[in-house]
Amino acid sequence: RKEVEQDPGPFNVPEGATVAFNCTYSNSASQSFFWYRQDCRKEPKLLMSVYSSGNEDGRFTAQLNRASQYISLLIRDSKLSDSATYLCVVISGSDYKLSFGAGTTVTVRA
């Protein structure tokens, strides 16, 4: 079983729509959680951290459910520029190596 699993999508949504997706992680001792964004053939870039109490950054909302071991990302009022692959990332040790999910592809259409 992979340490981090995501729905690969793709999610095809119109501009202005809300899109949400989850990822699950297997290691109950995981301590840090993040969403990264990756554009085609580019390096991953940090989108936001995920906190136990849930957190927002503009149109993006992240949630963490430790009991069920899943993380979610919600994008409101989707923009064309939100089209990307969103990678769920977990840190489970003191060496800070990142465990990535395979990514969820989002395509926002005009």
Added chain:
Amino acid sequence: DTGVSQDPRHKITKRGQNVTFRCDPISEHNRLYWYRQTLGQGPEFLTYFQNEAQLEKSRLLSDRFSAERPKGSFSTLEIQRTEQGDSAMYLCASSPRGADTYGYTFGSGTRLTVV
């Protein structure tokens, strides 16, 4: 220092050849990581250094792969006797010691194609 630099950006090689990639981290970062990403997958951890010490190697890193970080500055990743399955994007990242992912900076990657 504008970030993490990787060289080359692209490499096409014939099966069986050796290749070497270079990563120049942010100068004050003492941790350096190598990841590999294949099409449709997220990056997978290969190895990491703290200063010049290689502290962990993934099972993905077969004996054809070797990484070094002499003097704790730049790092090289060498693949010997390349195979088609080695075709991937090789990503380097660096971070300050003790930082969580806020300190992580990825390079633009080296895309390897083995023909």
